[in-house]
Amino acid sequence: MKYGPLLFLGILFTLASSWVGLVLAPKQQLGGLVPNVSTNALGAVVLYPQARKGEAQQGEEHYRSLGCVYCHSQQVRPEGFGSDITRGWGKRRTVSRDYLYDKPVMLGTSRTGPDLTNIGERQSDSGWHFAHLYNPQITSKGSVMPPYPFLFQLRKIGPGGASTNALKLSGEFAVAEGWEVVPKDSARQLVEYLRSLKTSVDLPEAPLPKVQEGAAK
Amino acid sequence: MNVLAILMIGGVLAVPGVALVALRWASHRGELNLPERAALLPFDEEEPVGRATDQILNRQSAES
Amino acid sequence: MSASSQTFSALLPGDVSDDSSKRALLAEIDASCRVPVLFFVISGLLWLLAGTALALVASIKLHSPGFLASWEFLTFGRVRPAHLNTVIYGFASQTGIGVTLWLMCRLCRVPFVAPGLATVAAIFWNIGLTVGVVGILIGDSTSIEWLELPRYSTPILFFSYVLVAVWAIITFRLRREQHLYVSQWYLLAAILWFPWLYATAQIMLLIEPVRGVVQAAVNWWFAHNVLGLWFTPIGLASIYYFIPKVIGRPIHSYYLSVLGFWSLALFYNWNGLHHLIGGPMPAWMITVSIVASVMMLIPVTTVAINHHMTMWGHFGKLKHSPTLRFVVVGALCYTATSLQGIANSLRSYSEVVHFTHHTIAHAHLGLYGFFAMVMFGSLYYIIPRITQREWPSLGLISLHFWACFLGLALYVVPLSLGGILQGLAMNDASVPFLKVVEGTLPWLKLRTFAGLLLGLGHVAFVGNLVWLLARVFGPYRKPVVAILMGAETAAVVGK
Numbered sequence: 001m002k003y004g005p006l007l008f009l010g011i012l013f014t015l016a017s018s019w020v021g022l023v024l025a026p027k028q029q030l031g032g033l034v035p036n037v038s039t040n041a042l043g044a045v046v047l048y049p050q051a052r053k054g055e056a057q058q059g060e061e062h063y064r065s066l067g068c069v070y071c072h073s074q075q076v077r078p079e080g081f082g083s084d085i086t087r088g089w090g091k092r093r094t095v096s097r098d099y100l101y102d103k104p105v106m107l108g109t110s111r112t113g114p115d116l117t118n119i120g121e122r123q124s125d126s127g128w129h130f131a132h133l134y135n136p137q138i139t140s141k142g143s144v145m146p147p148y149p150f151l152f153q154l155r156k157i158g159p160g161g162a163s164t165n166a167l168k169l170s171g172e173f174a175v176a177e178g179w180e181v182v183p184k185d186s187a188r189q190l191v192e193y194l195r196s197l198k199t200s201v202d203l204p205e206a207p208l209p210k211v212q213e214g215a216a217k
Numbered sequence: 218m219n220v221l222a223i224l225m226i227g228g229v230l231a232v233p234g235v236a237l238v239a240l241r242w243a244s245h246r247g248e249l250n251l252p253e254r255a256a257l258l259p260f261d262e263e264e265p266v267g268r269a270t271d272q273i274l275n276r277q278s279a280e281s
Numbered sequence: 282m283s284a285s286s287q288t289f290s291a292l293l294p295g296d297v298s299d300d301s302s303k304r305a306l307l308a309e310i311d312a313s314c315r316v317p318v319l320f321f322v323i324s325g326l327l328w329l330l331a332g333t334a335l336a337l338v339a340s341i342k343l344h345s346p347g348f349l350a351s352w353e354f355l356t357f358g359r360v361r362p363a364h365l366n367t368v369i370y371g372f373a374s375q376t377g378i379g380v381t382l383w384l385m386c387r388l389c390r391v392p393f394v395a396p397g398l399a400t401v402a403a404i405f406w407n408i409g410l411t412v413g414v415v416g417i418l419i420g421d422s423t424s425i426e427w428l429e430l431p432r433y434s435t436p437i438l439f440f441s442y443v444l445v446a447v448w449a450i451i452t453f454r455l456r457r458e459q460h461l462y463v464s465q466w467y468l469l470a471a472i473l474w475f476p477w478l479y480a481t482a483q484i485m486l487l488i489e490p491v492r493g494v495v496q497a498a499v500n501w502w503f504a505h506n507v508l509g510l511w512f513t514p515i516g517l518a519s520i521y522y523f524i525p526k527v528i529g530r531p532i533h534s535y536y537l538s539v540l541g542f543w544s545l546a547l548f549y550n551w552n553g554l555h556h557l558i559g560g561p562m563p564a565w566m567i568t569v570s571i572v573a574s575v576m577m578l579i580p581v582t583t584v585a586i587n588h589h590m591t592m593w594g595h596f597g598k599l600k601h602s603p604t605l606r607f608v609v610v611g612a613l614c615y616t617a618t619s620l621q622g623i624a625n626s627l628r629s630y631s632e633v634v635h636f637t638h639h640t641i642a643h644a645h646l647g648l649y650g651f652f653a654m655v656m657f658g659s660l661y662y663i664i665p666r667i668t669q670r671e672w673p674s675l676g677l678i679s680l681h682f683w684a685c686f687l688g689l690a691l692y693v694v695p696l697s698l699g700g701i702l703q704g705l706a707m708n709d710a711s712v713p714f715l716k717v718v719e720g721t722l723p724w725l726k727l728r729t730f731a732g733l734l735l736g737l738g739h740v741a742f743v744g745n746l747v748w749l750l751a752r753v754f755g756p757y758r759k760p761v762v763a764i765l766m767g768a769e770t771a772a773v774v775g776k
Binding site: 004008011014015017021022023025029030031033064065066068069070073075077078081082086093094095096097098099100101103104105107108109110113136140143146147149150 | 506510
């Protein structure tokens, strides 16, 4: 009795089953998903979602590289399942189609910080984002998010006066007289990415709730 | 999509079918006759059943 | 002694030749394992120290965000994946491979084949991992959980892994003992499952990424299976070997172990997508994973009953054997973490705990409480035998055990509870988010303290090992405590 061949076959068959079921089947079912086509009020064709371009696309790389995903999810659970929608993290649940162009898809598994699926809608002000990234305590006292001072440059105010994009810092966060804090390219790109995060689009498989849709118009 | 459906249904029928044949073959060859004595494989004459090993902590109390 | 060995010969007739060649074989096998096994194990433990340091930095940052905040490479989002990858691919995988090599040689009854091949594999593994972890710290992390090592480092790891697998298959083919023990099924399965998982994940996520949420499906199919089909089988193989070996009693029921193995093989690999409950996936994928997760009750209870019944009447030996202590705690944690995991996979429970620190506690109960503890226990057994040296300090062994045991309890129990409270608060939309964050702080601080205890245990272990290795290069001294002999012999020597 050697048991070897049977063992070998069993080992391969068992894993093959879930490889077909949980890898190939999802690829078959979802791999061919295409953007939703609709027409807006002016009659123009609108595609959703769209691939990110320019600074927002570069910002996605910083989001990945800095590991934001370890504390922030990007998924809205359905109405009645958790408080995602009542907390205002989204108007509708997110569905497979929302993530067509994410590279990589960063759904996240932890909400040490709030969900960011729609942070672009909740907070479209770049100034807020810059202050928050420079030191989260400025905008959210008591947050455990780390500050990201390395995304900013501390520099002497030039002869032409303070830069227009310099952070408005006061109180305990103020820098020395004659100095200013300005966002580096990386901070600007990251903020553009964050501002691009929005999913409040009506989809056949995930319609926006009627009341809020009316309110939005 | 139809091709996929055929493949899936075919797979659902084929995999257990192959598994049944394999099990039958194995059973005929006696591969399934598991002797309880296989449980003795970690032991040998040097370290036989009944002899504890690795008894190194708290020796005093062990010898008393 | 002679009576029991006669019984044994009667049970395995004609299996081996004379008494003297058998004795020589066991010592020969152990000695032949020395270089490759030690190489894997020592590298693994150095990664453990690095991983512990990274873990402490990450843990402190979660309650004191200003800690080391000005260095980009030490930001939380990089230290955390660096910690995960050093402990998973550095410590757990390499130590696991070291233990696997030794168990394979012992159970196949063959001296180590081609030790050079395995040592080269270990060298490449460490090169690949170093490149990868540095890559994460400088910003090349993929941000795909459990697969953060950048694309340019993973082929080196995979190449190294292929060498290990080739070695294992050669050893398996050359085995002198035709019968397979339950540990060998698990080891063989782990060795064949891992490359399939890793290759699939690498190809579909990093080399030629699939589109959209298919990535999430592949990601969690992989990440959950690394636990269940790579670490779990190696851990269970060790438990199935060391409990009987230390207490000198065969496993309670060999049939139950067969049931446990095949039910694990059937159900575990379908579990992964329960990580996406509530997520943007078709419901059937998640449901099928929940069903499979509940089916895990079969292998888990089977294995738990089998181990418990084997230990029955022998719990007194826990007092004397470091191996048994660690391995039994590991076996208990396996049962606990599996039951917790089944609960986590239910929709109603997941709704509360899914995005909380509860999951982190669960992961540590599994990988640390179960796997790392079993590996520590195995190493306490293996290292004296392959180096022919005793552990220099029994005090350090006790310190290691109690620091890790207490650290583990203080880590897992409060953080699991804290996670549930965090989840309940988060699901109550009237609680502002910053209040939820505030509520987690005491648990997170306690976690840092627990981490310090674990670190203390690791330093004690590595210190003891360094001390032992220092003696390897010194003159051979006759064992004082006589680990290398059985308890009976040791008692005789004592008199």
